[in-house]
Amino acid sequence: AQSVTQPDIHITVSEGASLELRCNYSYGATPYLFWYVQSPGQGLQLLLKYFSGDTLVQGIKGFEAEFKRSQSSFNLRKPSVHWSDAAEYFCAVGADDMRFGAGTRLTVKP
Amino acid sequence: DVKVTQSSRYLVKRTGEKVFLECVQDMDHENMFWYRQDPGLGLRLIYFSYDVKMKEKGDIPEGYSVSREKKERFSLILESASTNQTSMYLCASSLRASYGYTFGSGTRLTVV
Numbered sequence: 001a002q003s004v005t006q007p008d009i010h011i012t013v014s015e016g017a018s019l020e021l022r023c024n025y026s027y028g029a030t031p032y033l034f035w036y037v038q039s040p041g042q043g044l045q046l047l048l049k050y051f052s053g054d055t056l057v058q059g060i061k062g063f064e065a066e067f068k069r070s071q072s073s074f075n076l077r078k079p080s081v082h083w084s085d086a087a088e089y090f091c092a093v094g095a096d097d098m099r100f101g102a103g104t105r106l107t108v109k110p
Numbered sequence: 111d112v113k114v115t116q117s118s119r120y121l122v123k124r125t126g127e128k129v130f131l132e133c134v135q136d137m138d139h140e141n142m143f144w145y146r147q148d149p150g151l152g153l154r155l156i157y158f159s160y161d162v163k164m165k166e167k168g169d170i171p172e173g174y175s176v177s178r179e180k181k182e183r184f185s186l187i188l189e190s191a192s193t194n195q196t197s198m199y200l201c202a203s204s205l206r207a208s209y210g211y212t213f214g215s216g217t218r219l220t221v222v
Contacts, residue, residue, distance in 0.1 A: 043114075043215045096158075096160070
């Protein structure tokens, strides 16, 4: 069965610092992998996705993620965090029916 | 842009009531999904549908049912609401898996 683990429940970074959010997955075949962001009181917005090809994928808002098959990981990165990036981030895996991690809440310090 | 609209932003219902949560999408997507979101648990899949009148159970279908009579509308039904169904409910749709999902803004349901 497919599953997703986000090891970090809450991360705090300073504005301008780099960010990496971790995601590990379990899936029987080559997965579709996604990162979503949820601002308070909102639905989820797709940041980026991977299903084949280049293992480093670029998304919106300056985010990128790298697929590492050997580590079953799909970590999200951003070189310089902005205060507006404070939100909850979800990693997801699946094909026709997607499974989500528990989420990582990002706080950005001034 | 695809829009997924959930009919209510906030709902308060009493224990034992039958509750209907409505979701409508406007881009002719085949696939629609219902998740519930709880702190520390992320999103958990309740039911999904690949086509009109078709439904599949997700990971936590107990206490819920769904209806899809028209392609654009996917309803979640709580047959007899209980306090442990107090949660945020998110609807999503997709054209195909590789495109990702488009989510509605959610319905926060409180059962008292």
